[in-house]
Amino acid sequence: MAANIVPQKVEDVDTQALSPMMQQYLEIKRQHPNEILFYRVGDFYEMFFDDALTASRELELTLTGKACGLPDRAPMCGVPFHSYEIYAARLIAKGYKVAICEQMEDPALAKGLVKRDIIRVITPGTVIESSMLADDKNNYICSIYTRKMRSRWKAGICFADISTGEAYATELTAEKMGPAIITELCRYMPSEILINPALLDLKEVTNYVRQHTHALVELREDACYQQRVMEDAMTAQFGADWRNTCGFAQDGLVPYAFGALLGYLHETQKHGIDRIKSVQNYADAQYMRLSPVTRANLELTETMRGREKRGTLLWVLDKTETSMGKRQLRAWIEQPLVDSSVINQRLDAVEALYNANVTRADLKEALSHVYDIERLTTRILYGSATPKEVKALGDTCVYLPQVRQLARQCTTPLLQELSGAVDPLEDLLNLINRALVEDPPANLKDGGAIRAGFNAEVDELRDIMHGGKGFLSQLEAKLKEETGIPKLKIGFNKVFGYYIEVSRSYAASVPDTFIRKQTLTTGERYITPELKELENKILGANERLLVLEHQLFADLLEAISAQLLRIQRTAFAVAQLDVLASFAEAAVQNNYVKPTVDDSDVLSITEGRHPVIEQMLKGSLFVPNDTTLDETENRMLIITGPNMAGKSTYMRQNALIALMAQIGSFVPASSCHVGVVDAIFTRVGASDDLAAGQSTFMVEMTEVAEILQRATKSSLVILDEIGRGTSTFDGMSIARAVVEYICDNIGCKTLFATHYHELTSMDQDVDGIKNYNIAVKKRGEDITFLRRIVQGPADDSYGIEVAKLAGLPEAVIKRAHAVLRQLEATAPGANKAMQLDFETVEAYNNPAVPSEVVDKLNSLDIETLTPIEALNFLYELKQALK
Known part of the structure; x- marks a missing residue:
């Protein structure tokens, strides 16, 4: 490598020229090329070469250099070992993996280079540190194994949270495997996903993961899914009878997915894998099917825009x-x-x-x-x-x-x-109370965790540390009595340690057991085996106490782990x-009530309320509404009414009430009867998927297509404004065809909101359709939303009135009224006698106001007007207009 060039890539480094420590670093790093290596050096985890460049950039650390044996210093940065979790968490959140390389021996006792090894690789799905995890959500790692058999896809999929020991698995044999896998991913929202190469052919899954999740995807080689590898992994984890213990089917694919997961955990975690003691098998049919779109639209655990908890069903129910x-x-x-x-x-x-x-x-x-x-x-x-x-x-x-x-x-x-x-x-409580002090330290670095009386040696060492002089005084008194030397004394210096000093006049009385250590002009200094033992105890007590406390604490952890x-x-x-x-x-x-839940086809809600909106409107009155749906006479409600009147709120609240009942919660209503629904599908609101090259209308049609393909008779479907992303006649045609298909081919309970008033006539042609509208009170050109759903179609769309409420300029509102009346008058089939030219329409919409009235209004001071004066003034205006 040329001089003056700082090496960046590990593979470019001349290993032979490196210092011994850097050679050790490089050897370990080459075993973990895809992870950022936290290499323990004293009280720091240090990073070198390209890892240092990456870490300094991502963590905003100061980049320095370290002498490494090369002409140039190696790039280096570091973090304190006692706070490494903060830095590791930031790297994990950015999609990196972190390998922890620890010192495997005490540097003070090591001969030569300190031994180091990887103790763990931290990945998004294998985090166990509380500081790196959210308390209120699981952190799942997922493993998917897919195989195409006779032109049909099969999949085994499992999820594990190693921070809690939970593990779940299921077999998938759906006709459309992509949506089925996506549904399971939505159910658990893993932070890391292991896949086999065959899954790459399911483009909709990979696209979904890439565009809609933050999960790290790990492609595992086919060798990880060989039968021998799988059986060895499962046997090591669950015993020889693992298939019966875990309840896995003989020909299922779940064991391959789970075996690959276990192999990955052994690679990254080294130990602690036995936290997973069992696997809970579940079938897709055990749970209500909720597509990603439905989960987002109903805002179950996070809002659509802010992606926060407040404003969700979880927020309302979390007590x-x-x-x-x-x-x-x-x-x-x-x-x-x-x-x-x-x-x-x-x-x-x-x-x-x-x-x-x-x-x-x-x-x-x-x-x-x-x-x-x-x-x-x-x-x-x-x-x-x-x-x-x-x-x-x-x-x-x-x-x-x-x-x-x-x-x-x-x-x-x-x-x-x-x-x-x-x-x-109770046995663990007793053990912990006996072993630990009342207020133990946050870590074992300085000891002090083990309670007095738990271990005799700990007590003795503490006594020696805190009362060493007392032991010496006792020994001195004992020796005086045994030897008959009254001026015998025990002393200490840094050269000889502890000694017994005897004056020359008593030299003849010194026992043979005393060993001469030093001769003075005034006397002699001696040591004895007993004094040497006491010296070792006193001088080494603190060090030995720390080692012993660590061992006792490790034994305590092992006893709890059992x-x-x-x-x-x-x-x-x-x-x-x-x-x-x-x-x-x-x-x-x-003020929720207990719902009646059974296997009927009924969804009957009296005075139902939206659980989230009524909490967001604390202090305001939420208008409750009734709902009657079944799979016969009331299987589809076509709901009309203006925007902002509450159609979407009404439809969502029914879906949420059904969902709340099926999780076992009471519901916001005065009474409720829910026949179990197997799935909820929603098509609400407009959205583009520009990244995938899809317009609002394309997204809408894709979602509708999925509903028509996957809904069953027992499903609940919510459709809001189908067909509005295209021309009026195309949209109306599509909406009518969708309504007919659902009623004739699926027969599920459906709430269908639309602005196409022409669809309200379908109740005459198709069985099971009922018309409802959101009541509106109109006074002149002003409207008031009553938020109450009533039977029958809406008599107007009130589009211009809603635009006025939204704050469009008055000039735009007047122009819209003018154009509307002209269009209504000249529409095919309109009464010819009622057709007016544009000037007539303009005059009708904007009648001349007498200047006298204008002058009166301009001169009026509203701020000082009393109620009586206001009534009189209104009377004068009316007379002037006449």
């Missing part, structure tokens, strides 16, 4: 007390159930807590003291938990018996089952109790 409950609530909202018996178990549990105000309040109070033991257990298993965090587990155990007892007071089957699953973990299944089962039960109590609390605060 949880624990981080585990928050994650469980999000999961339930993302995955509504379709089994009415399971739904009713949840509803019965919510009802019991709803009626038991004192028990519910006590339960929420107890839950407020429960720590995030799911994620804490993972850090314990990895050995990265701090003493303060382990003490928090103990503090949680104090409240578990109370949580268990309060849940048991409610006699519904689900609450009884959950109370039984809450293990008080109870992983008990803790995991308890955490899962506590999370569900928290969500059920949250539903009950939301129902009390927001």
